[in-house]
Amino acid sequence: MTRTRTTRLRRPLLAGTTAVAAMAVTASLVAATAEPAKAATGPELSLIAATDSLTLTSWKEDPGVYLDLGTYLTADGRPLELKVTRKSYKDPVTITQTVYAGEKARAKTLPKGTVKDFSGLPGFAEITVTDKAGRKVLSRTEDFCPNNASGRVRPDAPATSKYPESCPTNPFTLGSVWGVEKGWAANTYGGSCTEPVALVAGTYTAKVGVAKKYRDLFGIANKPATVKVTVVERSYEDDQGAAGSVASRSATASEHAGHVAAHQAPDAHADHGPGHAPTPAQAAAPVTSGAGPSYNVGHGPLRAAPPALPWALKKKQAARSMPVGDKGGQTDGSRKALALQPLAKRPTGKASVPDVPKPDLRSLPAYGIVVTDGEKDIPGKDYLAFSANVWNAGPAQLVVDGFRSPGKAKMDAYQYFYDAKGKQVGYTPTGTMEWDPRPGHMHWHFTDFASYRLLKADQKEAVRSGKEAFCLANTDAIDYTVKNANWHPYNTDLSTACGEENSISVREVLDVGSGDTYSQDLPGQSFDITDVPNGTYYIQVLANPEKRLKETSLDNNSALRKIVLGGKPDARTVTVPAHDLVNAN
Helix, strand or coil, rough: EEEEECCCEEEEEECCCCCCCCCCCCHHHHHHHHCCCCECCCEECCCCCCECCEEEEEEECCEEECCCCEEEEECCCCCEEEECCCCCCCCCCCEEEEEEEEEEEEEEECCCCCCCCCCCCEEEEEEEEECCCCCCEEEEEEEEECCCCCCECCCCCCCCCCCCCCCCCCCCCCEEEEEECEEEEEECHHEEECECCCCCCCEEEEEEEEEEHHHHHHCCCCCEEEEEEEEEEEEEHCCCCCCCCHHHHHHHHHHHHHHHHHHCCCCCCCCCCCCCCCCCCCCCCCCCCCCCCCCCCCCCCCCCCEEECCCCHHHHCCCHHHCCCCCECCCCCCCCCCCCCCCCCCCCCECCCCCCCCCCEEEEECCCEEECCCCCCCCCCCEEEEEEEEECCCCEEEEEEEEEEECCCCHHHHEEEEEECCEEEEEEEEEEEEEEEECCCCCEEEEEEEEEECCCCCCEEEECCCCEEEECCCCEEEEEECCCCCCCCCCCCCCCCCCCCCCCCEEECCCCEEEEEEEEECCCEEEEECCCCCCCEEEEEEEEECCCCCCCCCCCEEECCCCCEEEECCCEEEEECCCCCCCCC
């Protein structure tokens, strides 16, 4: 369990089995017509280096070198495909590999303990660094996310990768899909989840290999890659006065902040593209960015997106970061994207709720739980801050459009329904959307999407959060193994998904398999516990509290997280027991 206390909180960073009947035939007919059994095959995996020499920078003001050595795992013949799941939070994380016998695929269960969470294969890469004299100065292992920054290694490879673009690190993730597409290569660099190393300026030799257990498991040859490394030392001050120096320094500071902060990131947030209609249910993987820019955990050398955790957990890191915020079509100064487009006009005809697949909103237990005295050190006040996620287990997207009448302050909201081919077959009114002008928001919120309550030990309400209106976005990959999960959701950027002050209409979408994390940091959103006695409580995250949204089920909308409040006035503490096997505050 974890006991956390902080004294200042800033605004959060914002990322069936089908039965088949068989006809009986005689043994002789089977023998006469049977084809030879085809052996199960997997991908041909190799470790390669993109270059045999490179230069890395060590900044005087921020010592340490990030070992992005340009080594990649390539897949040929077949893709490397892994599914990582847990049945519940009481069960350990397990992993299976998809292998093929001809064109038929089957799941091969990998040994227990192969993975411990959803962030990647632990201890995959083995790295040694020697200096010019041949002395070993570093020996370490790094985890590997197969969904890391990747690209094609031959021209006849598939133009796009069907696999997701990051490995989720939300503590309450339920299922993930990892993969290296055939003819593609994935960077083995651990990215923002690795620590920098202290190397003085000079020349080195780095050797990167694959740990024996993975070589044996996947049939990877024992051929380490060797890279000559030149480390140069630079100073921010040396750059002053040079053209673009401010931008250069800012980018570097932001990159370091991404490296540090994303180690705790629940998931990465990638750019989204335009779209006038939801992705068809069958299209699990629309066009991916491939080797282009993305902001995923482990995608070196690109910066990772900021985690959706309270600032109170990252105070020291925040001091080094760029100013952040939802403004001008961006969330952290590094990403810009077009918004998802609503229909051109309000729906016509009679509202109806057809018998077609619908979304299933589910709440995750709260996490990132801390005690704070408010955004501006409010004297005599204690607040309980936390992060909460509501996700869509499908099998259909949640699609909500808002339409504004000229001169009106609010939009009328409608939920849309689609058949299996993506054709709109119905709609129903579902409340309103309102413009939030506060710094850190400045977008349209859909009202009554979720609510948060602090419950007493007998589960009667003690405090309610004032936060109930939301801009919907796919910030976290919660379970990409559910039916119709979209591995490449569009709207992962909070600001650009939710319109501008002068918008006439807005579309907000929560894709199947993804969830939306909000950090309840500010007074009015976090729980005011100043006058709440010490003792045992539960944080309740409740999706669709007014039951306005039409869902597959309303029986799984609530999640509870046990906490214990202690301390004394103006110095309160919170102890967060493990939630089954998930020991994350």
